[in-house]
Amino acid sequence: MSLLVKICGLSTRETLQAALEAGADMVGFVFFPPSPRHLSLELGRDLGRQVKGRALKVALTVDADDATLDNIMDALSPDIFQLHGKESAARLRDIKQRFGRPVMKVVPVEVAADLAVLPGYAAVADRILFDARAPKDATRPGGLGTPFDWHLLGNLELKLPYMVSGGLHAGNVAEAMRVTRAGGVDVSSGVESAPGVKDPEMIKSFIRAARASQELSVR
Numbered sequence: 001m002s003l004l005v006k007i008c009g010l011s012t013r014e015t016l017q018a019a020l021e022a023g024a025d026m027v028g029f030v031f032f033p034p035s036p037r038h039l040s041l042e043l044g045r046d047l048g049r050q051v052k053g054r055a056l057k058v059a060l061t062v063d064a065d066d067a068t069l070d071n072i073m074d075a076l077s078p079d080i081f082q083l084h085g086k087e088s089a090a091r092l093r094d095i096k097q098r099f100g101r102p103v104m105k106v107v108p109v110e111v112a113a114d115l116a117v118l119p120g121y122a123a124v125a126d127r128i129l130f131d132a133r134a135p136k137d138a139t140r141p142g143g144l145g146t147p148f149d150w151h152l153l154g155n156l157e158l159k160l161p162y163m164v165s166g167g168l169h170a171g172n173v174a175e176a177m178r179v180t181r182a183g184g185v186d187v188s189s190g191v192e193s194a195p196g197v198k199d200p201e202m203i204k205s206f207i208r209a210a211r212a213s214q215e216l217s218v219r
């Protein structure tokens with residue numbers, strides 16, 4: 001199965017174009033006001049139109065209510081909802097039923113015990129994204145540029161497709177893929193020149209490094 005590469009937190013036409021031209025499989029749009037990557041619904045609508053089916057549109061929310069998700073659905077029509085908050089398995093089921101779109105549940109990882117939530121989510125979610133658990137005083141639950149111990153996923157037996165994120169960049173994505181055996185990788189800070197400022201060359205380098213590592217692993 002080919003590797004999925006997600007570039008998250010895109011917020012300009014230029015950098016979205018760079019991600020699409022570099023071959024990103026998923027483009028992530030953040031709808032979480034405290035984030036430096038937060039999009040208005042109008043900008044989300046505009047960027048969503050630009051994608052034109054060249055990648056999967058991922059709407060990223062944190063414990064959003066139905067009204068918020070309705071507005072995002074109307075503006076972006078995401079291919080996937082990425083749920084990055086404390087959403088329960090029952091909430092995932094509600095969202096899947098309400099919008100008829102796949103959901104990717106984020107599982108924050110710091111210690112092995114964090115994986116205990118997997119069976120509950122795996123029964124409902126379409127995909128899992130493992131991300132570094134944010135510090136207690138963080139202003140947001142993700143997009144912090146810090147990795148977790150990938151070896152915590154070393155013995156993972158998960159039937160669901162999963163991705164790895166948290167502090168990835170062109171220099172460590174191959175190792176993250178080797179250790180976690182993830183079918184996808186996701187990056188935000190590691191392709192930015194400053195918080196929320198995506199860098200086209202860093203995006204290209206990340207995707208090139210991920211694809212090169214995938215080539216090596218299938219030989």
Ligand SMILES: O=C(O)c1ccccc1NCC(=O)[C@H](O)[C@H](O)COP(=O)(O)O
Pocket residue numbers: 008009028030032035036037060062084131140141142143144145146165166167168186187188189190
């Ligand atoms: O990116 C954000 O600002 C953000 C805000 C609130 C919740 C999640 C957020 N990002 C989620 C992502 O999918 C990031 O790509 C993931 O956490 C990895 O981020 P990074 O460590 O910066 O590569």
